[in-house]
Amino acid sequence: MTTNRAVAYKGPGKVEVIDTEYPTFELKDGPGVNPANVGRAVHHGVILKTVATNICGSDQHMVRGRTTAPVDLVLGHEITGEVIEVGRDVEFIKQGDIVSVPFNIACGRCRNCKEGKTGICLNVNPDRPGSAYGYVDMGGWVGGQAEYVLVPYADWNLLKFPDRDQALEKILDLTMLSDIFPTGFHGAVTAGVTVGSTVYIAGAGPVGLAAAASAQLLGAAVVIVGDLNEDRLAQARSFGVETVDVSKGDPRDQIEQLLGVPEVDCGVDAVGFEARAHGSKDAGEAPATVLNSLMQITAAGGALGIPGLYVTGDPGGIDEAAKVGSLSLSLGTGWAKSLSFTTGQCPVMKYNRRLMMAILHDKVQIAKAVNAKPIGLDEAPQGYQEFDAGAATKYVLNPNGYIAA
Known part of the structure; x- marks a missing residue:
């Protein structure tokens, strides 16, 4: 046998x-x-x-x-x-x-x-x-x-x-x-990436990098990837992607330095529920950080593609709400800006x-x-x-x- x-x-x-x-x-x-x-x-x-x-x-x-x-x-x-x-x-x-x-x-x-x-x-x-x-x-x-x-x-x-x-x-x-290639592509497509778009992708892991390559394939004018990990940011830069080090604070300021405005047309969450707070290399876990940040930096009328994984059962969650996938989202921000959201498996x-x-x-x-x-x-x-x-x-x-x- x-x-x-x-x-x-x-x-x-x-x-x-x-x-x-x-x-x-x-x-x-x-x-x-x-x-x-x-x-x-x-x-x-x-x-x-x-x-x-x-x-x-x-x-x-x-x-x-x-x-x-x-x-x-x-x-x-x-x-x-x-x-x-x-x-x-x-x-x-x-x-x-x-x-x-x-x-x-x-x-x-x-x-x-x-x-x-x-x-x-x-x-x-x-x-x-x-x-x-x-x-x-x-x-x-x-x-x-x-x-x-x-x-x-x-x-x-x-x-x-x-x-x-x-x-x-x-x-x-x-x-x-x-x-990861279809998943990153799905994140870019559902964020509305097209010819001439400006795009911010949270996370420079493999899915985030695949989303960045996908955004380039779709014709984006500027693709920006944010992360805490300098090696992963260097990997993003190796194929022509702009980067933001979120350990230095809110990505809005760094995006403004790149684009002249503190917002992008399209946002992609390639991090998921183990997100960490911005502002420090040693920042603690804060699972809603990426989603709330993306709502702030995505232009009104834009869209968020969310291929990052979120779960309904997380024994290691930082509090009782997080353990069941309940996060403190600023949904009012998303509503006020008429943002669209696409979640789930690609x-x-x-x-x-x-x-x-x-x-x-x-x-x-x-x-x-x-x-x-x-x-x-x-x-x-x-x-x-x-x-x-x-x-x-x-x-x-x-x-x-x-x-x-």
């Missing part, structure tokens, strides 16, 4: 590479699996041999102990793979295809999927709309930071790359299609094919923008530690040796 190895959450601050079961076309009980999903047949799925699978900031929230994730949950929702087994009911995806897997699992049959709202599919998570691989409260679908992984509804979910050799040559770019399939074409035809270098670095599966714990410490790097796991040295 084929073996499988995977990265699992082992408690706050700790991940390990473990031996785990090889996937089958039936959902089994395990850490985080919704009981209503146990025994569910997945004849519409495929089994992938993982080509690349990435460490994400959303994974890091769990690893820090900031969610209710159970011990031994297999992590990973940013998956690219080769199809090695095909379920009985799969019609169009074939063995040997190299494919990108949208991080949000969708059935393709429900009302939301038919309307393009694949981030809130109604049929894959018995508890709430929306699901993802290897993530707490998302139905218990096993994560993809592993040698092999099951993908359901394969004909619907998978984006097949047109040429195998070309895909493997550009794999560090194409692996970003599973999450519907990856809305964008991934177009972004794939941009990559394949050399219109964007997303791996360079986010400083992608391939590492072995056994190096995952170190990758998590370095990422948590603020490394300006997007770690790409290479569990089966597809990525050349």
Whole structure:
């Protein structure tokens, strides 16, 4: 029988590479699996041999102990793979295809999927709309930071790359299609970025950098990224982005120095619920800071794209309200300025094919923008530690040796 190895959450601050079961076309009980999903047949799925699978900031929230994730949950929702087994009911995806897997699992049959709202599919998570691989409260679908992984509804979910050799040559770019590139692009699109826009993006982690590259792709006149981490700000500057060091105070003053006015047309929150106060490198956590700041610096009539993660359960929250996702927002500011807000999971399939074409035809270098670095599966714990410490790097796991040295 084929073996499988995977990265699992082992408690706050700790991940390990473990031996785990090889996937089958039936959902089994395990850490985080919704009981209503146990025994569910997945004849519409495929089994992938993982080509690349990435460490994400959303994974890091769990690893820090900031969610209710159970011990031994297999992590990973940013998956690219080769199809090695095909379920009985799969019609169009074939063995040997190299494919990108949208991080949000969708059935393709429900009302939301038919309307393009694949981030809130109604049929894959018995508890709430929306699901993802290897993530707490998302139905218990096993994560993809592993040698092999099951993908359901394969004909619907998978984006097949047109040429195998070309895909493997550009794999560090194409692996970003599973999450952070569409997510950053969604943040920019929903913020209203277009030709000539001025844009402020809070957060210079991988999603923030992907949003910045996306804003450039969309024709923004000026893209500004704010963060506390100088290494990440330097990474943003490496591809032509202006930066703001929010440890020096309110970003309004620095934006005014750049633009001549203390506001932008479009705002993107790529930070989420672990936001810290502005004004100091050692500023404490203040989860509403980014949202309130964006409302202040976005021009009246503008929009905020909010791909940054906010949760309803945060055991590490700074107060009882924050522990249930209740934040002290200055909603009056947003109302008075007629601002629009878009939150929630990015519907990856809305964008991934177009972004794939941009990559394949050399219109964007997303791996360079986010400083992608391939590492072995056994190096995952170190990758998590370095990422948590603020490394300006997007770690790409290479569990089966597809990525050349």
